[in-house]
Amino acid sequence: MSAHASVSAPQTAALPPLSRHFIGLMALACGVSVANIYYAQPLLEQFAQQFHTTVAGVAAVPSATQIGYAAGLLLLGPLGDRHARHRVILIMAALLVPALLGAALAPSVLLLAMASFAIGMLSSIAQQIIPMVAHLAPPQARGKAIGLVMSGLLVGILGGRVLAGGIAALLNWQAVYAFATLVNIGMWILLWRVLPRLPVDANAAGQSYAALLASTLKQFALHRDLRFAGITGGLFFASFSVFWVGLTPLLQSPAYGFGPAVVGAFGILGIMGA
Template structure:
């Protein structure tokens, strides 16, 4: 069966809707992080046990990227998006009403599974956008995703302080529920790109990896940049609380705003990739990440420098990500969901590796070891990006 994409119908209103839905979907993964202290006290569990909640959410998300996201090439993507949105509403509502810690653990996995709605929305944008505007439109929706990641912690902590942690999940469920009819009406039907069975879909991702060198380069380079990104953000609160900076959790949370400033570059980077080609944007993005971490590694401890580093390296990471997506989505229009699953799967591995390595290096060598890791990872991404 020959794949026929839907006619491009992606105007500003639909772009805004999809960006909002993408941000709210991915934010669901991160609401829990500022709430761990409240949840520990509520259910009487220690710090080790309460740490299971974000871990289970991330595991659910990672598993669904590889096991569920490829279905977007096999079935009508609009239907998948709405079904996952409904599942996310149920998971969030169940979390809000969870009577026990065990129930919260189950809900955490369910939220991670359903939150991969975000990874169905981005390929939908790539399919609907005219080719000459694909990078720009994907960048606009990625801004929603990135703001969802960076601002979810601020929103969650603030609302929980006012109305309790259950209000965070109840409110999130309500907002996603309100988006569902808008998504159903706004999105066109998507013709399935393949009739392959589920097992063949999964196996085909390995074939795509071996078939497309640009996919391998994009995934590996973005995976290395994700190591740097995750190492910084996963250790930031501990670094700020150390003797060099002496800051509390409120300052750590406010750093999300600094990261959001970098996220706003995504549409500009996508438009530049459309006009000048993505490779130049990727190299500049990797160079910005390297420069930011190299300066942090050797400069005297300064809170304002740390803020500048967060803005600059996040700008570089997001510019490279949007440009890598532009490369990947152009490889095979009939396989965009699977291509996205491969790219995001490798990114997820990089995020997990960055968190683990950053924490280990911080404990063993102190806070300067984290930017050294980030600079080395960015340098590796730059080397890969320069290859043809």
Template sequence: MSTTATQKQHPHLTTLTLWIMIIATCLVVANIYYSQPLLADMAHTFKVNDKKAQQISLFTQVGYATGLLFIVPLADMLKRKRLILIDLVLVIIALIGSAMAQSAVLMMIAGFLVGVSSVIPQLLIPMTAHLAKPHERGKKIGFVMSGLLVGILLSRVVSGFVGAHFGWRAMYYIAAGLMVLIWLMIFLFLPEVEPDYKGNYGKLMKSLVYLVKTQPKLRMAAFRGALCFACFSAFWTTLVFLLKQPQFNLGSSAAGMFGLVGVFGALAAGLMGWLSDKMEAHTLSGYTLSLILISFIIFYFSGNSVAGLVIGVIVLDLGVQATHISNQSIIFALIPEARNRINTVYMVSYFIGGALGSFLASQVWITYQWSGVCVIGIILSVIVLAVHVLSYKKASAGVSDVR
């Protein structure tokens, strides 16, 4: 009896299961980004200005952050597969609602619901860590993260093509159809994971505070992730303004093409996951954080060079994604039964950092332009690298004192 229960709680991560997670992660995360290339078409349909249409994308992002905070922790107290299947039904309803929306306000509400319900990748990544063998955890997380990154990158390309040839509403109907296929695939093939948490939802949410207080590695990973994503967001928030300047005169379409360079980071995610299994986590994070610093030094001297910007994007994306995977390998090894709540703390911090980076970059751009943005990136990179090194030295000193 006990052996059977253990097997149900800890099924083996097969190749089929891993590919289901990768495909589901790729297609579900794309729901959040389909709207971005379609906003001009939506503005025309709803007869609103571009600024009003941009709020549709904003509401989707806010919805995603809301889902991270209030839905992802549920995976520690509910059966994982059942929660994902229920959530997918909500995704399908929200996507169909988006396709049928008759006003900008209704589209914002539907977009918010799309964001709230599209947190399934953040349920599957901890599930990957749960099912994977400890010595392969980083590698498997890296594979699923590759699916997530590819989904983000290709979603804009696909939605732009579909919108141009079939109209923006068609993209949401197609996305809903894809979610039906994902539902069937998960229902038929994904193993169930039994929860370990026995309390109620109120206590579950309060335990997030307890985890922050008692887990220094989680706090450090959240800090690293927040500042890394702040650097990442600072760059992408202002790149389009740089490319519109006379030395480039390229505009927003070229900024989108720069996003395809990020495929390098997506393909490298698996390699970084493999490295996180082979190298000591703090040492690896030191190297990956250094890449982010190097990228902004490259950007500083590339205000007139497309080639320099491309090289910088590759280095930045590799540094940010590698740090992200290293952070997740660290935090998912802390408390197995609380992996989803740990992921909630980490990802909420991650998005707060992204918002901070966008805000700082947009404010600095007004007065100091591109050089100011690069200085912000350098300062944030130096801060996170310094804190990382000091925390490692402090932890090492603590071990020496105990001995």
């Protein structure tokens, strides 16, 4: 979420009402978009077999996705403040489709990693949806609305692993990305139909893109609580990623010999905690 997301929200009275149905759809959209980042994690063994290399040789694929996501947070996050947020969301959702299709058709580890970087970067769409919900929600319901949308995001993180493992076990890893392409086309149609057309914040619209990026870094430097939250959140997320990515080669090693379906199914345990 950008540092400018909900500071200068329009008056709630001027905004369309925020229904439980709409919040549920936004939670679904967050889950679908974030799941794209985690499809690769239970597929490492199949990647290695496809490209005639080792699991270590394809480790760049999930890493590229995570690096792309971080780049999306930093570089694309401020766009929702400077431009109409619904347009930013729709453009990012539309670009996700060729990125996912490119992954499905990738003929090499390098091209798969490049497509994965684009997938990660564009999947930061979730961090455009969350501040939009914060803008729309009345103050007394804002925390609950954001919590529900975040629940969808967390389910998507682990649900993506479950889906990818099951589809890959039945078909192959290319089918996972083909499935994701179709799901994200459906998500774009859904977002196009339901997203409210909100006005752009006049103060942010008057700033250059470089000024918005600089403002993000300035906020981080000025506010101790923000630095603490950012650093601790980064460490928690790093430990989370190390566990789930490292789990795949362990479970698929000769000591256990599990396939992608079982590897992905471990995500169900995490979903229960979300």
